[in-house]
Amino acid sequence: MPVRRPRCTTNAQVVHAVGETGAVSDPHLPPTRHFASDNYAGVHPEVLAAVAAANVGHVAAYGDDPWTARLQEVVRARLGDQAIAYPVVNGTGANVVALQAMLPRWGAVICTDVAHVHTDENGAPERVGGLKLLTVPAPDGRLTPERVARQAWGFGDVHRAQPGVVSLTQATELGTVYTPAAVRELCDQAHALGMRVHMDGSRLANAAAHLGVPLRALTTDCGVDVLSLGGTKNGLLLAEAIVVLDPAAVDGVEYLRKASMQLASKMRFVSAQLVALYEGDLWQRSAQHANAMAARLRAGIDAVGSLEVTQPTEANGVFVRLPAHVAADLRRRWRFYDWDVADGTVRLMCAFDTTEQDVDDLLAALRDAVA
Missing domain, CATH: 3.40.640.10 (Type I PLP-dependent aspartate aminotransferase-like (Major domain))
Structure with missing residues (x-):
């Protein structure tokens, strides 16, 4: 069975995919923390x-x-x-x-x-x-x-x-x-x-x-x-x-x-x-928080019921298969990476500065998009 290789959608590809009023450039959308990578976060x-x-x-x-x-x-x-x-x-x-x-x-x-x-x-x-x-x-x-x-x-x-x-x-x-x-x-x-x-x-x-x-x-x-x-x-x-x-x-x-x-x-x-x-203990406090936000995100995705999480959530990332229209809808506001384009798996990462509200906002939008 062939092994699928991970592919990450680049920032430019994300903007192209959702148009010029998408995840980056729409001034009418509120500032947000993204779920593409913990590298996106600022400095503690x-x-x-x-x-x-x-x-x-x-x-x-x-x-x-x-x-x-x-x-x-x-x-x-x-x-x-x-x-x-x-x-x-x-x-x-x-x-x-x-x-x-x-x-x-x-x-x-x-x-x-x-x-x-x-x-x-x-x-x-x-x-x-x-x-x-x-x-x-x-x-x-x-x-x-x-x-x-x-x-x-x-x-x-x-x-x-x-x-x-x-x-x-x-x-x-x-x-x-x-x-x-x-x-x-x-x-x-x-x-x-x-x-x-x-x-x-x-x-x-x-x-x-x-x-x-x-x-x-x-x-x-x-x-x-x-x-x-x-x-x-x-x-x-x-x-x-x-x-x-x-x-x-x-x-x-x-x-x-x-x-x-x-x-x-x-x-x-x-x-x-x-x-x-x-x-x-800054390393520990920051990592524990990022992990906790990922666990919160995972629990919310599980509660949707119709989505498949493809990996155990043991650190600060969640891997989930999203229908194409759901992923496109979420990308109007958030950036995240395609992990496997072929089967729709995306990676959602939390960081030391991800808040509960950030997670809950994404989950609310996810539930709406799935519905």
């Missing part, structure tokens, strides 16, 4: 305050500053004594640099066919990183040892790219979550084969909030070697980080970060955001 006020507080005088550039030093203390407290943070400016950069540092030039990465590194980074791991991605079907977005085994072969075969890293996304691109036991099982399998484990943790906070566990329970304690630690999807302005959990798993991160154009000169402002998010 506590993060803006942290950036403003860092805007004092002249400070050494490229990470030789007090905020970046403090970030090292924060990640060690959250993720273990060996953890080392390398701030970067976007998630693609974090993934590409991390994977480059983990693999030789002939290395390959095992991931799902819906992994962000495969579907949404414009081939950057392969184009920029020079790495081969070995994908496996994952209808629920999750790797399993059985799925990994489909590509974990050919070691020593000169004709095959050498599998060296298993990369999993937490929470997954389909809104599902790996338990600590599931992550540990994948790490044990990979390590037994001489491979390393990378986690794309752009929504790690949402997964941890869903399970009610600390960040290290899904990473360090399970054997994850390198983490792309998310920030932008959880209320930051422009900040992600590569966090090396096992220093033996990488080589040359500092050089690759510069060569890949991810070394911020005024790094204090990147680090200040990450400190604001992870030093206290």
